[in-house]
Amino acid sequence: MGEFELINHYFAAAPCAQGGEGVALGIGDDCALLQVPPGEHLAVSTDTLVAGVHFPHDADPYLLGQRALAVSASDLAAMGATPLAFTLALTLADVGAAWLKAFAEGLQCMAGQCRLSLVGGDTTRGPLSLTLTVFGRVPHGQALRRSGAQPGDLLCVGGNLGNAAGALPLVLGSQTAAQHISAPLLAHYWSPPPQLALGQTLRGRASAALDISDGLLADCGHIAKASAVALQIDRQRVPVSPALHALLGEQGALQAALSGGDDYVLAFTVPPAELAGLTRAVAGVHVIGRVLPGQGVSVVDDQGRDVTPALRGYQHFHAVP
Amino acid sequence: MGEFELINHYFAAAPCAQGGEGVALGIGDDCALLQVPPGEHLAVSTDTLVAGVHFPHDADPYLLGQRALAVSASDLAAMGATPLAFTLALTLADVGAAWLKAFAEGLQCMAGQCRLSLVGGDTTRGPLSLTLTVFGRVPHGQALRRSGAQPGDLLCVGGNLGNAAGALPLVLGSQTAAQHISAPLLAHYWSPPPQLALGQTLRGRASAALDISDGLLADCGHIAKASAVALQIDRQRVPVSPALHALLGEQGALQAALSGGDDYVLAFTVPPAELAGLTRAVAGVHVIGRVLPGQGVSVVDDQGRDVTPALRGYQHFHAVP
Numbered sequence: 001m002g003e004f005e006l007i008n009h010y011f012a013a014a015p016c017a018q019g020g021e022g023v024a025l026g027i028g029d030d031c032a033l034l035q036v037p038p039g040e041h042l043a044v045s046t047d048t049l050v051a052g053v054h055f056p057h058d059a060d061p062y063l064l065g066q067r068a069l070a071v072s073a074s075d076l077a078a079m080g081a082t083p084l085a086f087t088l089a090l091t092l093a094d095v096g097a098a099w100l101k102a103f104a105e106g107l108q109c110m111a112g113q114c115r116l117s118l119v120g121g122d123t124t125r126g127p128l129s130l131t132l133t134v135f136g137r138v139p140h141g142q143a144l145r146r147s148g149a150q151p152g153d154l155l156c157v158g159g160n161l162g163n164a165a166g167a168l169p170l171v172l173g174s175q176t177a178a179q180h181i182s183a184p185l186l187a188h189y190w191s192p193p194p195q196l197a198l199g200q201t202l203r204g205r206a207s208a209a210l211d212i213s214d215g216l217l218a219d220c221g222h223i224a225k226a227s228a229v230a231l232q233i234d235r236q237r238v239p240v241s242p243a244l245h246a247l248l249g250e251q252g253a254l255q256a257a258l259s260g261g262d263d264y265v266l267a268f269t270v271p272p273a274e275l276a277g278l279t280r281a282v283a284g285v286h287v288i289g290r291v292l293p294g295q296g297v298s299v300v301d302d303q304g305r306d307v308t309p310a311l312r313g314y315q316h317f318h319a320v321p
Numbered sequence: 322m323g324e325f326e327l328i329n330h331y332f333a334a335a336p337c338a339q340g341g342e343g344v345a346l347g348i349g350d351d352c353a354l355l356q357v358p359p360g361e362h363l364a365v366s367t368d369t370l371v372a373g374v375h376f377p378h379d380a381d382p383y384l385l386g387q388r389a390l391a392v393s394a395s396d397l398a399a400m401g402a403t404p405l406a407f408t409l410a411l412t413l414a415d416v417g418a419a420w421l422k423a424f425a426e427g428l429q430c431m432a433g434q435c436r437l438s439l440v441g442g443d444t445t446r447g448p449l450s451l452t453l454t455v456f457g458r459v460p461h462g463q464a465l466r467r468s469g470a471q472p473g474d475l476l477c478v479g480g481n482l483g484n485a486a487g488a489l490p491l492v493l494g495s496q497t498a499a500q501h502i503s504a505p506l507l508a509h510y511w512s513p514p515p516q517l518a519l520g521q522t523l524r525g526r527a528s529a530a531l532d533i534s535d536g537l538l539a540d541c542g543h544i545a546k547a548s549a550v551a552l553q554i555d556r557q558r559v560p561v562s563p564a565l566h567a568l569l570g571e572q573g574a575l576q577a578a579l580s581g582g583d584d585y586v587l588a589f590t591v592p593p594a595e596l597a598g599l600t601r602a603v604a605g606v607h608v609i610g611r612v613l614p615g616q617g618v619s620v621v622d623d624q625g626r627d628v629t630p631a632l633r634g635y636q637h638f639h640a641v642p
Contacts, residue, residue, distance in 0.1 A: 028547075029547075030465075030531055031402065031464070032365045032366070033364055033459070041534070042357060044352055047444045078351035087367040091371055110367060120366060124369045125374055126373070143352070144351075146350055155577050211351060225352075226349075291376050314383060
């Protein structure tokens with residue numbers, strides 16, 4: 001078996017490559033064919049992860065496979081889409097059977113969790129990088145956009161923030177921590193659960209939504225700009241995990257939650273009348289602020305004082321040294 | 322403007338990023354949304370091009386943009402799909418405004434020719450590579466597959482073969498040629514016209530089809546295997562361009578046509594009864610052989626003698642040294 005046949009062997013043999021709902025034709029021809037039900041749109045998103053930029057060169061391949069697909073699937077969650085399929089473009093300098101097997105297993109694990117079928121891709125020789133394109137379906141007019149937030153809406157997030165930013169020094173080996181602290185943070189970094197059920201529950205309820213990849217402040221800025229509103233965040237309501245608090249202290253954890261990236265938790269706005277129904281339907285929703293007339297994003301303390309400047313300027317966590 | 326905002330500026334401002342038929346939501350949110358008409362499937366294909374492997378590091382960016390999209394769109398042609406949209410994942414070591422502007426213009430030129438809308442993507446820092454994912458639509462049951470060739474069918478191609486293989490030494494600068502020879506070969510290498518009209522015309526007519534990317538012999542092998550038949554090619558009917566013949570001579574041109582890659586010309590099989598209607602509907606179709614019971618691919622001379630072994634072993638043109 002040639003080395004690139006070896007790659008195809010590992011991926012084409014994975015259970016997620018055996019087709020599924022919405023897959024009319026999978027791997028093996030010039031194109032895959034997807035079935036989109038009448039009355040629905042196909043949602044598409046593409047993400048690239050480059051070794052040495054988005055993950056360390058020596059990253060565990062199982063964890064890398066899991067994380068790469070989770071990051072992409074999070075964009076489907078942010079649109080309220082139901083997952084359908086994905087393609088994988090994998091560029092590799094060397095082809096090691098053990099690396100490939102573990103990577104394919106990690107990918108398979110997340111594909112199974114998300115109900116995503118692998119329908120195609122490309123394998124090429126070159127510096128290690130991955131580009132995943134994910135596909136979902138969403139009923140006409142129900143996709144969650146960034147542009148619908150209205151003054152009076154509540155600003156919410158789908159879970160604790162800052163875990164991935166807190167984990168990064170542990171991933172890079174520049175910091176160590178006790179097991180009860182490092183384990184939950186590393187788990188979130190390597191396998192951020194895409195909030196697909198939350199996204200689907202937000203259809204018809206949320207006025208705007210996205211997934212937090214650049215940090216809460218930056219991503220709220222995207223909603224504020226697209227919706228032409230201001231977002232105000234209550235400092236004391238920003239949810240952080242006990243592990244992050246233990247690692248970084250109160251102020252450090254808050255800064256990681258506001259400015260650290262890679263959370264892949266949904267941020268969204270809802271009219272107040274929708275909140276009760278939403279919290280009955282799905283767990284883990286935190287109200288962290290409100291939509292106001294105006295523009296930009298601010299953070300206020302429990303006295304309503306603007307504390308934004310003191311909280312900016314946290315190290316950005318996208319670039320792996 | 323930050324450098325990655327600069328990238329977004331060039332691509333989001335391109336005419337092909339302004340939406341089009343079938344694009345419900347383009348660039349700017351977590352996902353794009355595509356509209357697939359009832360009764361049609363969405364066709365999807367992903368290709369990666371890596372600098373130093375698939376094109377020289379110093380490739381002209383306009384030509385690179387053109388070629389990258391042409392290569393991907395050829396997969397839509399091979400399925401008989403009508404082009405809809407594409408995403409671009411671009412990884413760059415340095416961001417030069419002149420490079421980006423020229424690349425975006427080349428991409429735009431091919432997008433306009435193919436009627437493909439840019440609906441999203443990702444821009445990351447790292448060693449230069451491109452991953453394009455293209456989308457088309459095709460009526461249920463009419464996609465051109467590799468698996469339907471039947472003994473008695475004719476084997477055809479959509480145009481001259483071997484031009485890209487002949488061009489490669491010129492691209493790499495390891496050979497020169499007179500302008501009347503180099504110009505048409507380089508034009509085909511950098512801008513292979515995706516045979517989209519031919520692919521759509523083959524719907525309901527061809528029994529099997531693909532686009533030639535690995536060389537005629539290798540790609541006919543894919544049809545033979547998927548269809549469980551043998552394909553026999555008549556040596557004297559393999560079409561080559563005058564420029565290729567002038568550059569390589571008769572035997573060299575034939576070897577380039579049989580084993581050189583990157584042609585992006587369609588190869589397909591049709592029942593004999595379909596040929597007259599097909600050649601009335603579209604120009605440039607060449608019958609080059611036939612489908613037989615059995616397996617594998619062979620080349621025969623005008624006496625019917627098997628001349629395959631003498632024609633194998635041509636240098637493979639995929640890897641740029």
